[in-house]
Amino acid sequence: MKALPNIPKDKLPVKGKDTPALYIFSEDLKPMLRDTPIRQEQISRRWNSHVKKALNITADFYSLKHSRTSDDINSEIRKVIKKATRKAARKNGHTTSRMVEQVYDTQYKDRLFKINKNSKSQFAPEDLHTITNIKNHQ
Structure with missing residues (x-):
């Protein structure tokens, strides 16, 4: 897997208004500051379509x-x-x-x-x- 670029926290997209945390796999499987992580079914679905099928990887995200x-x-x-x-x-x-x-x-x-x-x-x-x-x- 490709390493994440060093993105300053102030340049990351922010979703929500509380104190957000950095989630590596967020919307579009990209890093994002968010109040909450994306739902389990979202990450599983995105992993299956964007990683498993696209890259022929057999392992599940979890x-x-x-x-x-x-x-x-x-x-x-x-x-x-x-x-x-x-x-x-x-x-x-x-x-x-x-x-x-x-x-x-x-x-x-x-x-x-x-x-x-x-x-x-x-x-x-x-x-x-x-x-x-x-x-x-x-």
């Missing part, structure tokens, strides 16, 4: 939204795990988290494997060594 939301949450969980692992390493007198990952945290590999297994998007480069290690130790 299935992509659901999987993206799950991936975003999994990404945040991986960040928290990484931070907690570094904190545990410092508490144990280590300068890196390697000993925590490999010895002290007995659930580390299983925890990350479950999160990564359920994530559909690409892993961040910093996770690649972890995933390789997990697969090699099973």
Whole structure:
């Protein structure tokens, strides 16, 4: 999909009079400041005609939204795990988290494997060594 241009908020079309929010997919599937999002059946209908059929894409709008939301949450969980692992390493007198990952945290590999297994998007480069290690130790 093409990236959205950097449009200043004051140049976006505004619909309504209350404090509007930016909705990426609005009328004509274009960004717009609105008081409320367009209705679910509108986005589904527009996605089907302007994206699925036009570009021969099989995914529904809401299935992509659901999987993206799950991936975003999994990404945040991986960040928290990484931070907690570094904190545990410092508490144990280590300068890196390697000993925590490999010895002290007995659930580390299983925890990350479950999160990564359920994530559909690409892993961040910093996770690649972890995933390789997990697969090699099973």
